[in-house]
Amino acid sequence: MKVTVVGAGNVGATCADVLAYREIANEIVLLDIKEGFAEGKALDIWQKAPINVYDSKTVGVTNDYSRTAGSEVVVITSGLPRKPGMTRDDLISTNASIVQSVTENVVKYSPNAIIIVVSNPLDVMTYCAHLASKLPRNKVIGMAGILDTARYRAFLADEIGCSPKEIQGMLLGGHGDTMVPLPRYTTVGGIPVTELVAKDKLDAIIERTKNGGGELVKLMGTSAWYAPGSAAAQMVEAIVKDQKRILPVCIKLEGEYGINDCYLGVPAVLGKNGIEKVIELKLNSEEMELLQTSRKHVKEVMNVLDNMAAKA
Numbered sequence: 489m490k491v492t493v494v495g496a497g498n499v500g501a502t503c504a505d506v507l508a509y510r511e512i513a514n515e516i517v518l519l520d521i522k523e524g525f526a527e528g529k530a531l532d533i534w535q536k537a538p539i540n541v542y543d544s545k546t547v548g549v550t551n552d553y554s555r556t557a558g559s560e561v562v563v564i565t566s567g568l569p570r571k572p573g574m575t576r577d578d579l580i581s582t583n584a585s586i587v588q589s590v591t592e593n594v595v596k597y598s599p600n601a602i603i604i605v606v607s608n609p610l611d612v613m614t615y616c617a618h619l620a621s622k623l624p625r626n627k628v629i630g631m632a633g634i635l636d637t638a639r640y641r642a643f644l645a646d647e648i649g650c651s652p653k654e655i656q657g658m659l660l661g662g663h664g665d666t667m668v669p670l671p672r673y674t675t676v677g678g679i680p681v682t683e684l685v686a687k688d689k690l691d692a693i694i695e696r697t698k699n700g701g702g703e704l705v706k707l708m709g710t711s712a713w714y715a716p717g718s719a720a721a722q723m724v725e726a727i728v729k730d731q732k733r734i735l736p737v738c739i740k741l742e743g744e745y746g747i748n749d750c751y752l753g754v755p756a757v758l759g760k761n762g763i764e765k766v767i768e769l770k771l772n773s774e775e776m777e778l779l780q781t782s783r784k785h786v787k788e789v790m791n792v793l794d795n796m797a798a799k800a
């Protein structure tokens with residue numbers, strides 16, 4: 489089982505590390521454009537194997553896509569992270585050209601791979617990878633919802649004073665301030681969250697979740713990597729082990745939720761074919777309105793990408 493991670497920076501190296509120490513793949517190729525960088529990170533991950541007790545092998549390469557040939561899954565993390573004061577959308581012009589060229593190289597050597605996009609702005613970079621790869625929608629998937637729900641669940645665990653393992657939550661929409669956490673679909677040990685957390689506290693947690701990425705950028709001067717890298721690895725695991733997990737992922741909607749041709753986060757079944765089924769929740773009018781606001785925002789940024797492509 490061969491998995492490639494493009495971008496050996498904070499998120500990419502974390503993802504490769506999780507794939508290795510949890511033995512999700514037995515061969516992991518880590519690729520970066522920076523000479524020697526991926527080789528160094530891969531060697532460090534391999535030298536951790538006797539300590540953490542695993543035998544999955546990580547190999548680092550500098551921009552040599554022939555070494556990625558035959559990968560079953562490819563995770564794209566290459567691109568700039570934002571700095572304090574920036575929005576994710578500010579990254580579009582730099583990251584679109586990186587994601588486009590990386591995707592073209594990936595599919596040249598791994599035409600059957602399932603691609604997981606992590607680079608920001610997430611929903612639009614997933615669209616970009618879809619355009620560059622020409623793969624069907626089930627094989628080009630964005631990672632954001634697992635991270636956003638994990639933040640939501642972690643904040644709820646703190647508030648309730650329980651294990652985060654007990655919290656199940658769902659979230660829709662774009663990866664940005666317009667994301668739509670769904671308290672109606674949140675349970676704690678099977679109990680509706682609204683029975684355990686007062687409305688004002690829940691509203692504050694939802695607001696904190698929406699700004700979760702920005703909170704970390706402000707604290708660290710760059711964006712998060714432990715939870716994002718682990719979230720991408722969880723998607724890889726669901727695919728390579730054909731787990732049929734129901735996870736929030738970014739996909740091109742083709743009529744679901746009454747939305748067409750827009751990349752948005754929705755719950756879906758993830759298995760060996762990538763996205764095997766999109767799950768349509770019965771939203772109430774308030775939730776639908778929030779989802780439409782998110783769609784409008786993502787669509788505007790998708791149009792920016794289309795205009796950039798038209799001018800190129």
Ligand SMILES: NC(=O)c1ccc[n+]([C@@H]2O[C@H](COP(=O)([O-])OP(=O)(O)OC[C@H]3O[C@@H](n4cnc5c(N)ncnc54)[C@H](O)[C@@H]3O)[C@@H](O)[C@H]2O)c1
Nearest residue numbers: 495497498499520521566567568569606607608631632716
């Ligand atoms: N979807 C999400 O939820 C989520 C979460 C965290 C970060 N991100 C995004 O992921 C991206 C990576 O974040 P990071 O913190 O790892 O950044 P980073 O700067 O630590 O790493 C990015 C790496 O990409 C490499 N790179 C740049 N151009 C490349 C190319 N053409 N080919 C191969 N490698 C190339 C760089 O050399 C660098 O090592 C950013 O765009 C960030 O915004 C998304």
Ligand SMILES: O=C(O)C[C@H](O)C(=O)O
Nearest residue numbers: 570576608701702711712
């Ligand atoms: O916030 C960012 O820029 C990175 C990522 O999208 C995140 O949510 O952590």
